[in-house]
Amino acid sequence: MKFTAQTTGIIEMTVPNGNCVQPVVFMKVCLLGRLSYLTFHVVGRVLCQLEPCGAVEVDQAVKAAKLAFGYWSKMSGMERARVMIEAAHIIESNREEIAEMEVVNNGKSITEARLDVDSARLCIEYYAGLASTLAGQHVQLPGGSFAYTRREPLGICVGIGAWNYPFQIAAWKSAPALACGNSMVFKPSPVTPVTAVMLAEIYAKAGVPEGLFNVVQGGQETGSLLCQHPDVAKVSFTGSVPTGQKIMEMASKGVKPVTLELGGKSPLLIFKDSDLENAVRGALMANFLSQGQVCSNGTRVFVQKDIMPEFVKEVVKRTQAIEIGDPLLESTRMGALVSRPHLDKVLSFVDRAKKEGATVLCGGEPYVPSDPKLRGGYYMTPCVLGNCTDDMICVKEEIFGPVMSVLPFETEDEVLQRANDTSLGLAAGVFTRDVRRAHRVVEHLKAGSCFINNYNITPVEVPFGGFKMSGIGRENGQVTIEFYSQLKTVFVEMGDVDSLF
Ligand SMILES: NC(=O)c1ccc[n+]([C@@H]2O[C@H](COP(=O)([O-])OP(=O)(O)OC[C@H]3O[C@@H](n4cnc5c(N)ncnc54)[C@H](O)[C@@H]3O)[C@@H](O)[C@H]2O)c1
Ligand SMILES: C[N+](C)(C)CCCC=O
Numbered sequence: 001m002k003f004t005a006q007t008t009g010i011i012e013m014t015v016p017n018g019n020c021v022q023p024v025v026f027m028k029v030c031l032l033g034r035l036s037y038l039t040f041h042v043v044g045r046v047l048c049q050l051e052p053c054g055a056v057e058v059d060q061a062v063k064a065a066k067l068a069f070g071y072w073s074k075m076s077g078m079e080r081a082r083v084m085i086e087a088a089h090i091i092e093s094n095r096e097e098i099a100e101m102e103v104v105n106n107g108k109s110i111t112e113a114r115l116d117v118d119s120a121r122l123c124i125e126y127y128a129g130l131a132s133t134l135a136g137q138h139v140q141l142p143g144g145s146f147a148y149t150r151r152e153p154l155g156i157c158v159g160i161g162a163w164n165y166p167f168q169i170a171a172w173k174s175a176p177a178l179a180c181g182n183s184m185v186f187k188p189s190p191v192t193p194v195t196a197v198m199l200a201e202i203y204a205k206a207g208v209p210e211g212l213f214n215v216v217q218g219g220q221e222t223g224s225l226l227c228q229h230p231d232v233a234k235v236s237f238t239g240s241v242p243t244g245q246k247i248m249e250m251a252s253k254g255v256k257p258v259t260l261e262l263g264g265k266s267p268l269l270i271f272k273d274s275d276l277e278n279a280v281r282g283a284l285m286a287n288f289l290s291q292g293q294v295c296s297n298g299t300r301v302f303v304q305k306d307i308m309p310e311f312v313k314e315v316v317k318r319t320q321a322i323e324i325g326d327p328l329l330e331s332t333r334m335g336a337l338v339s340r341p342h343l344d345k346v347l348s349f350v351d352r353a354k355k356e357g358a359t360v361l362c363g364g365e366p367y368v369p370s371d372p373k374l375r376g377g378y379y380m381t382p383c384v385l386g387n388c389t390d391d392m393i394c395v396k397e398e399i400f401g402p403v404m405s406v407l408p409f410e411t412e413d414e415v416l417q418r419a420n421d422t423s424l425g426l427a428a429g430v431f432t433r434d435v436r437r438a439h440r441v442v443e444h445l446k447a448g449s450c451f452i453n454n455y456n457i458t459p460v461e462v463p464f465g466g467f468k469m470s471g472i473g474r475e476n477g478q479v480t481i482e483f484y485s486q487l488k489t490v491f492v493e494m495g496d497v498d499s500l501f
Contacts, residue, residue, distance in 0.1 A: 044340065044376030047104070050193055052218030058185075058225040064211025065156045065183040066231060071209040073153050073181040077132035084128035084178060087206035091121040098198055100328065102167050105192045107336035107378065108290050109327045120171030120199070123460040123476065127179035130481060134180065136488075144494040151485045153181035154257070155233035158226045160247070161196065162239045163189035163338050164293040164400075170196040172460075172475045173236045173259075174203070174213055180484040182233075183212045187226060189239075190219045191338055227251055234484070237261065238295075241424075241469050248472075259473035259483050261295065261465060263398045264426030266447060267419035268298030268455060269409075272306040274431035278453060280314045282431055283404065286455040288322060288382050291337050292346075292402030296427035296464075298455055300395055302409045302419060312386060312406060316362045319382050319404075325369045336377040337401060343378040346401030350383055353394035353405075359387040364403065390418055398424070412441065420446045425467030429455045448474075 099113040136149035159173035166188055177184045188196040196215045203213045216222055227235050227250040236259040237247045244260040251258045268286050270279045286298030303311045327335030337343045350364035364383035368375055382402035388395050395405050409415040428447035432438050438452045448466040458464050463477035473483045
């Protein structure tokens with residue numbers, strides 16, 4: 001199977017055999033299949049049709065992962081690290097090809113897709129570095145007896161991904177899982193099925209045992225089959241809150257641990273003493289990456305009243321200057337949204353905001369690029385909404401599109417109370433020059449990932465994840481090792497058994 005992205009934006013896909021099932025990658029590609037899954041967001045055309053994996057394929061993938069786990073879990077951390085580093089090298093040398101395919105897969109700009117590929121590579125490198133450091137503890141007990149702990153893998157882990165960062169999510173889940181000695185069956189979103197398969201091919205080429213990282217294609221039925229499979233030890237999920245709740249429920253039947261990376265409606269607090277230039281840049285980073293389809297986006301931008309006019313003027317000017325269009329072009333900063341229904345949903349949020357009294361300061365319209373080949377794509381102009389109040393739908397619900405709501409505030413106490421008034425708690429940000437205020441505010445913000453004087457940066461060395469309904473567990477950082485391994489305690493008696501009987 002070969003996908004070719006051409007710079008013209010036209011995609012040619014060749015599948016040598018109509019229905020190709022590879023031994024490691026359980027990806028069924030059928031040009032005349034039952035489900036139309038893969039759409040080229042840039043031009044709005046269906047690229048190919050994929051058949052979802054059913055119980056048979058899911059079972060095949062789990063069996064392959066079980067076999068591979070037998071080999072992989074017995075290798076030393078150093079040996080696993082060597083293979084993972086090789087995978088990272090392969091990603092590095094194929095950066096452009098993977099990034100171009102991510103553009104086709106998702107619709108985001110090539111500039112951002114490259115950064116996603118880098119983040120995936122760095123994550124694999126980081127966990128390769130940690131693989132050889134996994135160790136237990138030795139505890140001295142009375143009479144020369146002792147105990148030790150072993151950090152062991154969980155077994156077969158399932159990864160289920162969302163469509164906004166397809167390659168990066170597959171790497172963020174598989175890297176810590178593999179470093180700890182687990183195997184993984186990964187299901188990408190049916191909307192963006194391609195680049196997880198590339199990652200599987202890269203791991204295979206790097207030398208992981210056959211079946212260590214498998215990709216199964218499909219939607220919620222395939223996902224449910226994975227979560228309910230008795231041989232699966234853990235589920236790591238990225239996606240919406242309602243699906244996360246279902247996954248937790250399914251996993252609870254087998255008392256399986258879950259990692260849940262869910263949605264957000266994050267606040268960004270801009271105080272009057274901020275460096276305005278940086279605050280404006282931060283607000284754009286908090287809202288318009290990946291066409292606004294980012295879980296951690298700071299979509300509720302609270303601005304201290306005194307600086308509201310200048311902030312709004314500058315933010316609108318910069319938003320209007322964002323270049324929209326062919327995401328394969330170097331100059332493009334905003335590509336296409338992921339699907340027609342999603343674009344319609346985002347636009348309907350803007351309509352409802354207008355009806356509720358918000359003012360559209362810019363954008364919020366469908367965008368038709370001048371290039372005729374892009375006319376069917378799912379583009380819109382990035383939007384800034386003014387005159388917003390906390391009770392509006394656009395301020396309360398996750399829009400998952402390029403729509404920023406700007407809200408005025410007066411005092412620190414007031415804005416903290418309003419910022420925390422949500423059932424979600426993925427991220428939050430504060431812009432101020434007052435270092436004491438910055439740390440005081442962050443201490444009170446109820447969110448898992450907080451930013452001071454920046455927004456939406458996620459170095460792989462630091463944990464990422466949510467408070468409240470935004471999730472459970474963390475991705476990235478050292479702590480994630482704990483979410484992909486378990487401790488075994490071994491007691492060693494050096495004397496006689498002191499029996500009570
Ligand atoms: N916190 C994070 O790190 C993070 C990152 C990216 C996206 N997200 C969130 O993801 C959402 C957008 O992504 P989406 O639309 O793909 O989410 P979604 O919940 O619709 O789907 C996510 C994945 O779950 C699968 N799925 C759906 N129903 C399932 C079921 N019953 N059992 C098992 N699997 C099932 C889907 O096929 C897909 O692979 C947003 O809410 C966004 O905030 C969170
Ligand atoms: C790398 N970003 C932009 C912070 C995205 C993290 C994943 C959430 O959607």
